[in-house]
């Protein structure tokens with residue numbers, strides 16, 4: 047689905063990505079992990095040409111993005127949704143409008159937009175919040191809206207840049223379940239950048255370990271499944287004091 051061949055990227059004198067080859071198969075959940083500064087986010091942003099490589103080839107769904115004209119590239123990007131650590135919602139737009147705006151930008155037929163927006167919001171369980179603004183939502187709800195927005199144009203690929211790094215363990219598990227469902231039920235290929243080992247281990251089929259701008263090794267994984275995270279007050283008290291709640 048995504049082939050990157052001999053990709054390099056410099057920022058001024060700094061070589062952030064060094065001759066990377068990577069292949070993401072259709073239908074898989076592919077992880078990218080590594081230390082801070084290893085080049086994970088840059089590599090992800092090179093996949094949809096948010097960062098333009100200095101050299102090399104990026105082929106998505108059989109098409110070479112590097113040789114495309116701007117209009118063709120805009121078209122190709124519709125098949126690649128993206129979500130971010132800090133959600134990147136537009137603060138002065140409602141939840142509905144945050145999703146609809148990307149349909150507008152993609153010239154999605156006007157008379158079908160409402161149906162599509164609501165379909166995406168229902169998928170992430172937030173149709174009832176369509177009239178709210180981002181500031182009144184929790185972090186997990188904001189990420190769900192961002193996912194709905196990324197799904198609106200029916201992408202084949204979803205690029206996720208640290209999608210759970212601002213969330214607590216329970217909400218992380220909920221968002222991972224949504225991503226896993228998108229992969230399983232919609233067949234969307236997912237690439238996840240994360241520094242959290244449990245995130246990668248829970249849902250990824252393969253993972254590349256990055257170091258110093260290079261892919262150090264790519265490993266096949268048997269996804270462990272999403273952990274059942276207790277977030278009751280009793281759990282926190284037990285962890286903090288060692289006492290089982292109700293004992294006191």
Ligand SMILES: Nc1ncnc2c1ncn2[C@@H]1O[C@H](COP(=O)(O)OP(=O)(O)OP(=O)(O)O)[C@@H](O)[C@H]1O
Nearest residue numbers: 057060062080081082083084085086087088089241
């Ligand atoms: N736009 C930019 N301009 C200059 N340097 C950049 C830019 N983007 C990234 N870099 C540098 O490239 C290197 C790789 O950054 P990148 O964000 O890809 O790493 P990362 O592995 O995702 O790190 P983290 O986990 O901390 O986000 C870092 O040294 C960073 O400072």
